[in-house]
Structure formats: C-alpha cells, structure tokens
Amino acid sequence: MDDIPGKITWNDCVTGSYRRLSVRLERSLGRVSPGQFVMVKIPDRDVFLRRPFSIYDSRGRTLTIVYRVVGKGTDALSAAARGTPLMVLGPLGRGFTPGKATTPIVVAGGIGYAGVRMLLKRLDHRATLFFGATGKDELRLAEDLGATRVLASTMDGSFGFAGDVVSLLGHHLDDYRDKKPEVFACGPSGMVRSLKALLEPGRIPCQVSVEERMACGMGLCFGCVVATADETNPYKRVCKEGPVFSLWDLSL
Amino acid sequence: MGSLAVELFGKTLKNPVMNASGTLGYGVEIEPLWAVETMGAYVTKGLSAAPHHGNPTPRVWEERCGMLNSIGLQNVGVERFFSHYFPFFVERRCPVVVNFFGFSEEEYLSCAKTIEPHDLIVALEMNLSCPNIKKGGISFGKEASAVHAIVRSVREVTKIPLIAKLTPEVKNLVEIARAAYEGGADGLTLINTIPAAVVDVKDRRVSLKGGLSGPLLKPIALRAVHECSQAVPIPIIGVGGITNAEDALAFLMAGARAVQVGCATFVDPFAMPKIIAGLDSWLDASGLAGISAIVGAAHG
Numbered sequence: 195m196d197d198i199p200g201k202i203t204w205n206d207c208v209t210g211s212y213r214r215l216s217v218r219l220e221r222s223l224g225r226v227s228p229g230q231f232v233m234v235k236i237p238d239r240d241v242f243l244r245r246p247f248s249i250y251d252s253r254g255r256t257l258t259i260v261y262r263v264v265g266k267g268t269d270a271l272s273a274a275a276r277g278t279p280l281m282v283l284g285p286l287g288r289g290f291t292p293g294k295a296t297t298p299i300v301v302a303g304g305i306g307y308a309g310v311r312m313l314l315k316r317l318d319h320r321a322t323l324f325f326g327a328t329g330k331d332e333l334r335l336a337e338d339l340g341a342t343r344v345l346a347s348t349m350d351g352s353f354g355f356a357g358d359v360v361s362l363l364g365h366h367l368d369d370y371r372d373k374k375p376e377v378f379a380c381g382p383s384g385m386v387r388s389l390k391a392l393l394e395p396g397r398i399p400c401q402v403s404v405e406e407r408m409a410c411g412m413g414l415c416f417g418c419v420v421a422t423a424d425e426t427n428p429y430k431r432v433c434k435e436g437p438v439f440s441l442w443d444l445s446l
Numbered sequence: 447m448g449s450l451a452v453e454l455f456g457k458t459l460k461n462p463v464m465n466a467s468g469t470l471g472y473g474v475e476i477e478p479l480w481a482v483e484t485m486g487a488y489v490t491k492g493l494s495a496a497p498h499h500g501n502p503t504p505r506v507w508e509e510r511c512g513m514l515n516s517i518g519l520q521n522v523g524v525e526r527f528f529s530h531y532f533p534f535f536v537e538r539r540c541p542v543v544v545n546f547f548g549f550s551e552e553e554y555l556s557c558a559k560t561i562e563p564h565d566l567i568v569a570l571e572m573n574l575s576c577p578n579i580k581k582g583g584i585s586f587g588k589e590a591s592a593v594h595a596i597v598r599s600v601r602e603v604t605k606i607p608l609i610a611k612l613t614p615e616v617k618n619l620v621e622i623a624r625a626a627y628e629g630g631a632d633g634l635t636l637i638n639t640i641p642a643a644v645v646d647v648k649d650r651r652v653s654l655k656g657g658l659s660g661p662l663l664k665p666i667a668l669r670a671v672h673e674c675s676q677a678v679p680i681p682i683i684g685v686g687g688i689t690n691a692e693d694a695l696a697f698l699m700a701g702a703r704a705v706q707v708g709c710a711t712f713v714d715p716f717a718m719p720k721i722i723a724g725l726d727s728w729l730d731a732s733g734l735a736g737i738s739a740i741v742g743a744a745h746g
Contacts, residue, residue, distance in 0.1 A: 235714075242512060407503065407506055412475055419505065
C-alpha cells in the first residue's frame with residue numbers, strides 16, 4: 195500500500211454515464227489482487243473525502259478505473275482534464291481468492307463489472323461472465339474480454355436474455371452441477387440478495403464484492419461496515435476485512 | 447535545533463501531535479504507511495467496559511469542508527484492546543492515551559478500573575459526549591454539575607492522569623471546563639465533534655445525523671482552546687480541523703499543550719507525519735529552544 199501521485203492520461207466516456215480513467219503513476223501500485231481497490235483524491239476543492247474505485251487494470255505505472263457518474267465526487271472526476279494531477283492510495287482491501295480446482299462463474303451487474311474485470315482477466319478463458327445490464331449500450335463495458343465466454347441479460351430486453359442477470363444464471367446453474375462451481379459477484383445490493391436466494395439450496399461457494407460509503411479506505415474510521423453473521427462482532431469493515439466477503443458470511 | 451518534545455502529566459512526548467480518537471483505528475492499520483511512534487502519542491479508539499457493535503450504515507457522510515460520522519462507538523472492549531492491541535504499542539515504545547466512554551456512571555467506572563497504570567499510558571481520555579441512559583439520554587458533558595460529578599467519580603478509581611474530552615454543544619464551555627477541573631481532571635481535550643445533520647433533497651429525508659468534523663471546526667475549536675486554557679490551570683489538548691502545521695501552531699499559540707489530528711488523515715494519510723515535519727521546520731526557523739515556548743503565545 196502506498197499513496198502515489200499521478201497524472202490523468204485518459205478520462206473518456208465508455209457509454210452513457212460510464213467513463214474510463216487512466217492515471218500514469220509516479221510508482222507502480224505493485225502487486226494487485228483482483229477485487230482490490232484504490233482511494234482517489236478527486237481534484238476538486240469541494241470534494242473533501244477520497245473516493246473508492248475498483249482496480250480495473252494495473253499495468254506497470256498505469257492504473258485504470260472504470261466509473262459511473264453518480265454523484266458529486268464522480269461528477270467532479272469526470273470534469274478532470276488529461277494532465278490533471280491526483281493522488282491514488284492503494285492497493286486496498288482483500289480481493290477475490292478463486293480456488294484452483296473449481297469452475298468459476300462471474301456475475302456482474304452494471305458498474306459491478308469494474309470490480310470483477312481483473313479477476314476475469316486473471317482467470318482467462320476458464321470463467322464465464324454473466325453480465326447484467328439495463329440495456330444493450332451498457333454491454334459495451336465488457337467489450338475488452340477477448341476469449342472469455344459472456345452471457346448477457348438486459349432489463350429492457352434489447353440484447354440477450356430479457357430480465358435480470360440472476361434469473362439468467364438460474365437457467366444455467368444445472369450445467370455446473372458436477373463441475374464444482376464457484377461464484378464471484380459484484381453488483382447492486384438487489385442483485386446480491388437474489389443471488390443469495392438462488393444459490394441458497396446448494397450453498398454454492400460464492401465470493402461477493404461489497405460496496406459501501408467510505409471515508410478513509412484503510413480501516414481507520416469504521417465508517418464502511420457491512421453486517422455479517424458473526425454474532426460477537428457483526429460489523430466488518432468493507433475496506434479492510436473486505437470488500438470481498440463470502441456471501442454466506444453476510445447478513446443480508 | 448529546537449525540540450518538539452512536550453511534557454504532559456509528567457511524561458515527555460517526542461512531539462505534540464496525536465490522532466483524534468477513532469480516526470486511526472487500533473493504530474496497526476496505519477503501519478503500511480508510517481510507524482505509530484512517529485506521533486507523540488496514539489489515542490485509542492473509544493473503548494468501553496463491554497464491546498460495542500456500533501450503528502448500521504450509513505455511518506459517514508461528506509460535507510463541503512468536512513464530514514459527519516455516526517459510527518456508534520464500535521469497539522472491541524477495553525479488555526480485548528489490552529490483550530490484543532496494547533502489546534504492539536509496548537513493542538514500539540509508543541505512548542498511549544486511552545480514550546473511553548460509558549452510557550452510565552457504572553460503565554465509566556468499570557472501564558476506568560480495568561486499566562492498570564503503565565509507563566506508556568499517558569492518560570485516560572474520558573469521552574463526555576455520551577448520552578446518560580439513566581438520565582433520559584442527556585449527554586454527560588452538557589451540564590457543569592454532571593461533568594463535575596462524573597469526573598470526580600472516575601478520578602477516585604484510577605491513579606492514571608485523567609483528561610476530560612468536552613463537547614462544544616453547551617451554553618458555557620468555560621464553565622464546563624472549570625467543572626471538569628474542579629472535579630479532578632488533569633487535562634482537557636477540546637473539542638469533540640459538533641452534532642449535525644444532512645438532508646437528501648432528492649429523497650426528502652435526513653441522510654445522516656452525526657458528529658461534524660473537519661476544517662470548518664477549526665475556528666470554533668480555537669476559540670474553545672483560547673478561552674478555556676486561560677480559565678483552568680491544566681493542560682489542554684486542541685482538536686478540530688487541523689490539516690497542516692500552521693493549523694497545529696495556531697492551536698498551540700491559542701493555549702494547547704498538544705494537538706490531535708482527525709479526519710485530515712482520511713484526506714491525506716500522511717497528514718500527521720507532514721504536520722510533525724512542518725512543526726520541526728517552523729521551530730528551526732523560529733530559533734526557539736522548544737515548541738513548548740509558543741504554547742499560549744496568543745493569550746492576553
């Protein structure tokens with residue numbers, strides 16, 4: 195973990211409100227495990243706290259994130275021009291830990307794709323991505339996956355399966371019955387809840403990346419907790435003990 | 447070269463900079479970036495006799511010049527802190543200020559009694575902003591008589607120097623400071639966060655009620671330090687919106703013997719080492735023998 199100065203080299207629209215940002219850092223982030231994140235100091239005086247972003251890609255001294263403009267912080271970030279200096283703290287948190295002898299199923303909803311993209315790259319063609327989007331345009335996010343098998347759903351039915359991504363996965367779950375499936379997920383809380391309902395009967399192993407409002411990003415403030423089934427100490431820090439948790443440890 | 451060392455309750459701290467309680471976790475979390483013993487002392491997360499789970503989320507909210515928090519005093523409990531985390535500070539020879547709280551007099555007492563004196567424990571810092579459940583939930587720190595009573599009770603059960611951390615949300619803070627001093631406090635920490643709220647206009651509801659901290663607190667805290675440090679003859683630790691060395695100097699000049707840095711660390715995790723280095727450069731340029739020489743320079 196390090197706090198590294200960098201300069202924006204790319205900050206452009208991917209599709210709709212999704213943007214890709216690349217930063218040339220003074221030093222490399224070092225070893226990154228898929229699912230880890232960074233805290234970015236937004237170059238705007240009105241944005242007090244840093245913002246957490248999944249590491250989309252980290253190669254040498256170039257860090258890439260993909261983000262959706264949803265509020266004050268991301269709005270300000272979207273206005274930052276190439277060459278703008280910013281600070282990046284990371285890599286942070288505990289990422290995904292895929293088993294060696296399992297068949298990986300990756301489930302992403304919308305911007306959740308940014309949270310699993312490094313994992314997909316790491317797993318190469320071994321994984322299948324179930325990608326849930328609102329519409330066809332959002333699928334452009336996952337255009338860079340190469341040989342990885344992608345099954346898509348859209349809520350508006352404009353491409354692939356019409357409906358939500360967990361229902362789509364439900365139609366395919368039987369195919370994995372004797373293949374030791376292991377699920378890796380990142381997406382909105384509704385998606386995670388229905389995923390839990392789907393996987394509950396077989397208690398299929400599932401690691402999920404959780405999102406929460408953060409202040410420090412490194413375990414200092416206890417601001418970003420998630421409720422777990424641990425009765426003696428239910429609230430775990432998303433930034434420190436997470437952001438990836440076993441779905442079966444979470445109390446949803 | 448002047449010295450940044452300050453005397454606090456008979457102990458020498460290598461510099462006057464500490465973290466504000468609850469803004470540096472259990473201390474170990476900052477280790478990947480810098481060593482805890484860089485600070486004059488580490489202030490623990492608020493500890494209680496029994497562990498506390500804390501509040502559901504959201505617990506934090508950003509404001510333009512600061513943030514609100516409502517963590518709900520989540521902590522592992524005083525016993526677990528001493529068995530699990532304290533040895534780390536002993537190994538590092540890092541002085542510790544033990545912040546603690548209770549929701550009744552009994553809880554304060556039972557927590558304070560648990561803590562054995564140790565050469566690295568500088569003081570106990572009582573959080574007086576907690577609601578007293580037996581008195582209809584009014585905070586201990588709101589009334590001079592209540593402050594006097596709780597400080598006096600705790601004073602009787604521990605030999606460790608006792609700091610009262612005061613809430614600024616009172617009619618007359620100087621009166622409260624005097625009550626804490628007369629109750630037996632050896633020092634004061636000024637100020638705790640200020641009760642505040644955020645309203646989500648889109649959803650037409652309150653997003654979060656919690657304690658406000660950050661740069662916008664600085665002038666409020668400075669006034670509290672300036673006035674209270676001239677009203678009571680005990681050391682004051684100043685806290686509220688300190689972001690850089692100049693802010694820290696302002697607090698020392700206003701009458702603080704030491705300072706605490708809170709959410710500045712969230713914005714820049716190296717804020718404290720930078721403040722310490724900045725104080726050192728300032729001292730060198732000033733030609734003074736020690737940083738203590740400027741404490742209260744802005745009095746009168």
